[in-house]
Amino acid sequence: MTAAVTTEHREHYLALVGHGDEAAAVDYALGLAECGVSPRDLVLDLIGPTQRRIGDLWARDEWSVAQEHAATHVSEQVVAALAARHRPRPDRGVVVVACVDGEWHALPARLFAEVIRWDGWDVRFLGASVPGPHLVSYLHRHGPDVVAVSCSVPTRLTSAHRVIQAVQDVGVPVLAGGGGFGPGARWGTKLGADRVAADGRAALEVLRSWPLRAVAEVSPLRDSFVSDDEHVLVVKRGAQLVAVAMDRLADRFPAVHGYTAAQREATEYDLGQIVEFLCAGLFVDDVELFRAFVSWLCVVLASRRVPPETVDLVLDVYHDELFDFPRARAHLVAGRRQVPAGRQVAA
Ligand code: B12
Structure with a gap:
């Protein structure tokens, strides 16, 4: 029953x-x-x-x-x-399940791992944040049929890209999944994974229909989407962007001057996170990533009684500072449109 x-x-x-x-x-x-x-x-x-x-x-x-x-x-x-x-006794191939470097959401990967184990796969679960070189040396020893890489936050997509490349370079095909790969795991496809699945049930079908001992196919999308190095340059400017935004916040909200060290650190972390999501969006060249992040951030901050004006101001600062980064400015404009009562600005 x-x-x-x-x-x-x-x-x-x-x-x-x-x-x-x-x-x-x-x-x-x-x-x-x-x-x-x-x-x-x-x-x-x-x-x-x-x-x-x-x-x-x-x-x-x-x-x-x-x-x-x-x-x-x-x-x-x-x-x-x-x-x-x-x-159950495994009667299909061997799948190594690992979170990409810097990804601490082990439970989503574990849920996926158990679901495929109950479908007959012989699963080796490596858990959270597996450094690429260590994963590769593990593959040399254990020779799995597939590596399943899990990513739950889009800020880890650059790690995901490196891991996908490293695994495919030793000939093992990659299945990508987890919320960090975006709607329908579409950024997994962009980063060149051999297969993607949006959730555990979809993954069962994908794995069942995949010939065992398949060889990694290097997708033409794997590198072609990296159209320029804006994301790298914005990463390098991260600390400076945060410092300028901190100053502008203090000008606008004088209470910031009286922040404790812990409050200041928390605010700098949040400002840094905005830069990280911007970089992730630039990396996969999809404004939807940053747009979704800003919507989410506004919900998080509103629940903590932080006015949306703050987000608008920070995005405005980043937009001004990144005057010679056209893609970054387009992402920031798209993000600002998600801020309730945010100013509607032209790109
Ligand atoms: C628990 C939790 C944590 C724990 C994780 C502990 C652990 N052992 O996993 C800790 C405290 C570490 C954590 C940290 C953070 N978290 Co967190 N976390 C969560 C939470 C509440 C639950 C995670 C979970 O258990 N998910 C289980 C299920 C629900 O996940 P799932 O994606 O549906 O899993 C399925 C599929 O994705 C798929 N799947 C998963 N892996 C794979 C792999 C392959 C190959 C395939 C095919 C499929 C597949 O199969 C699963 C089963 O169907 C989520 C909420 C959420 N919506 O997931 C936030 C959430 C993911 N976290 C979030 C955030 C922001 C963070 C932090 C940045 C917070 C911070 N300020 O530090 C850090 C980031 C740390 C990092 N770099 O990894 C946000 C992400 C928002 C965003 N915009 O991306 C979320 C969505 C919370 C929220 N509502 O805002 N978090």
């Missing part, structure tokens, strides 16, 4: 992880499995959506970082318990 995950299940599970109640959450998930819900559906329809919901609760400042960490830890234990209970 099979059963499906319902909204009530998700609400109950959210309450359990929200209380950090590891034992109850594990028992609950194992109980649902005993009632006929497949472990795959528990991962994809219970744990995954709950984790996304947790992300939204954090973004809206309804949950603290500590509460998110505790809940994520519980979900990791639940996945581990399900994985320990359900261990």
Whole structure:
């Protein structure tokens, strides 16, 4: 008998992880499995959506970082318990699953890893932030059929590009996935991955229809999209951009002068993150990346009572400073259009 995950299940599970109640959450998930819900559906329809919901609760400042960490830890234990209970004998190829360098979202990769393991793949899960050279030496030893690279934040796309190249250069094909590769994982295709999949279910189909022992195909898109070096130059200007924006913020909001060291550091981090997302958008040459980031940032800041005017001002500073970077200015203009009541500026 099979059963499906319902909204009530998700609400109950959210309450359990929200209380950090590891034992109850594990028992609950194992109980649902005993009632006929497949472990795959528990991962994809219970744990995954709950984790996304947790992300939204954090973004809206309804949950603290500590509460998110505790809940994520519980979900990791639940996945581990399900994985320990359900261990099919592998009857397909070997897949190495790794997060790209600097990518600390190991749980999305783990969810994907368990889902394909239950489909018969022999999975080697390497976890968070795997440095490219170490991944390559691992491949030499273990000779997998496919490397699955996971990226959850677009600021790690330059790492993803390097990893995809390094893996393909030793002849192993790459499957790319995770939210950092954008809608439909389209930036994975742009970076030259052999295959991409938008989510765990789509990945099952992609892997099943992929001939084993395929050789990496170097996509013509792999390097052709890097039309100029604007992203590199903007990365180099990052610290200066942040410093100028800090000064302009202090001129506009005198309270900034009285910030504690910690407040100043946090603001500089946020300003730096704007530059990082801008660079990621320039790297894949897609304004949608920065546009989506600015929308998200406005939600995060509004929930913390930071006026959208602040974002507008910072984007304006970057726009002025980057006067000789036409692509960066186009991304900044597109971003500014996402700011509620942001000024509508010409490129
Ligand atoms: C938990 C969490 C963390 C934890 C991660 C711990 C861990 N063990 O994983 C920690 C604290 C490390 C973290 C850090 C950060 N996080 Co975080 N995090 C989350 C959160 C709440 C849940 C992650 C999760 O468990 N996802 C599980 C499921 C939901 O992910 P999923 O993508 O659907 O996974 C599926 C597919 O993507 C696919 N898949 C995954 N990998 C692969 C690989 C292949 C090959 C394939 C085919 C498919 C595939 O399969 C999965 C199953 O279907 C998310 C919210 C969210 N929406 O994901 C934010 C989120 C991803 N984080 C976010 C941010 C901003 C950050 C930080 C920058 C915060 C900060 N200021 O420091 C840092 C970045 C760290 C870094 N460089 O990696 C943002 C990203 C926003 C954006 N614009 O991109 C999110 C969306 C939160 C939010 N709502 O704003 N985070």
